[in-house]
Amino acid sequence: MFSSRLAFVDTPNALSQAKEKRLAAGLPLVDLADTNPANAGFAWSAAELGPLLRRDGIQRQDPDPRGLPAARTAVADYYAARGQRVALDRIFLSASTSEGYAWVFKLLCNPGDELLVPEPAYPLLEVIAALEGVTLRPYRLVPLAGEWVIDSVSLTMGRQTRGILCINPSNPTGAFVGRRDRDVLRGFALKHGLALVCDEVFLDYPAEGTVSPGTWVGESQVPMLVLSGLSKVALAPQLKLGWVVTAGPADFIREAGRRLEHVADAFLSVNTPVQLAAVDLLRRAEPLRAAVRARVAQNEAALRAWVAACGQPCSVLPRPAGWSAILALPPGVAEERFLLRGVEEGVWAHPGYFYGMPASAPCVVLSLLTNPDAFSLGLAALDRALRRS
């Protein structure tokens, strides 16, 4: 009776079972996998969210499939502050970045078509791709001299490949798509007539000392779709607003825009209150982002200090950007076994395999957004787990 697109496996693995058991027993568990800013104390005040309840936002609707011009102007201003002019008709508001992905998949792919995706990456794309009837073909990112770069051998075409996705900077590696990889992706896309899709939700979170290559919305040669949204840009995932920006040759911008407008019009999924509020949220988000960058740096320093003192051959991978740290485990320590011990000791974190990290280099991914007191409790629990592994 049901579509095979929804044939997801829901059986909890050993790690989730251990977590549920501990929580059901009422025992404490520090969650070092939680990257929700609101849970980490980064929230807008009720006064700042006032426009969400403005009468004109909740008592009438003036639908524009691309999004209200005032909100799109706020998005254009966001890019202007980053040195790029984006015309309003290149901006499409969606209810989240994830929805932006779904729209782009609909725009580029027929059911059965394929998109090239980076690995490792945040495990969001498989579900959206499955729901859109799209197949994903991974290309590998490999660590090289403190960076993550595309293993060009793994970037290959299938018969039905339509586009290439990249994440700038990526989650959880924090790696930007640097100049060398931009050339690789551009060259491959041009050679094979593909579109590029670039997710830039973490663009504003470079680590101190990292030079960001910047947004890719200024692309002129290759058909390009850039995704972002308030969830990371304004630390407001619960408000549900994302966007898609088209770039590249003028005929692509025109035709993609015409088609995206149909997709957006079919659902009109973006609520008016959040569009009215976005104008202020985008204009005033920088202090909150600065607080997040400071928190993330503070926790990263604590993590590095613990690793230096723990007397175990583990290490923290370089973090060019983002909210996560990757802790490389000592040789011979398996991710799942270590994290099961971690749950027993009172800490929860994600294994590297959850993000498609190579099995040959076991690691765990830790949220650096966590409240610092909870973070140090989590490190103490990881320390005990490591000693038992």
Ligand SMILES: Cc1ncc(COP(=O)(O)O)c(C=O)c1O
């Ligand atoms: C790289 C990346 N892109 C997109 C998203 C989803 O963003 P949204 O909440 O706007 O759907 C996430 C969520 O964490 C993410 O890590």
